Amino acid sequence: MTELLVTYPAGSTSESSAVAALTRVDGQVLFAVGRTPCHPRSPRWPDQPEDRCTLERGGAQTPVQAQEGYLLGAELMAGNLPEDVDPAQALACVIHSIPAELAPAMGEEVTLRVDEKYRAALSRRHSRCPPASAVTIGQPCACASSVAMLRPSYRLVFKNTSNAL
Secondary structure (H helix, E strand, O other): OOOOEEOHHHOOOEEEEEEEEEEEEOOEEEEEEOEEOOOOEOOOOOOOOOOOEEEEEOOEEEEEEEEEEEEEOOEEEEOOOOOOOOHHHEEEEEEEEEEHHHOOOOOOEEEEEEOHHHHHHHHHHHHHHHHHHHHHHOOOOOOHHHHHHOOOOOOOOOOOOOOOO
16 A cells, blocks of 8 residues: 655654645545645544645645545545445545646655644644633643643643542
């Protein structure tokens, strides 16, 4: 099966790679590359939006959307895997979409680049969410590492609800 690597967990913001799969759907082209730095939109994690990414080739930059999906044989499918599909036959991957007239060709070497400032802002906002919800709704929060990112005006109260110390 094809190897499709995601490099955003290691902090990558730019990768050059060949187009490894390509599917045309309703005026759009879905494509996957051998290496992507793009954090995708996920139906399972709606509180963490996708990165803003661009496809760079031939001196031009074109915005692309990144979303979770699957490679099923030679076809790409965005979103959740249908229940009637055997997960062993599908490769989870990041799918990029772009208008068909701007799409790369199968095997073409392309560069994907992430908007670093936007990613950093999303990361800061996402890291604040668990403690902020604890303050707002009074629920315990296990994400103590995020506390340092809050503004000093927040007063957090953590409760031990498990009777364990």
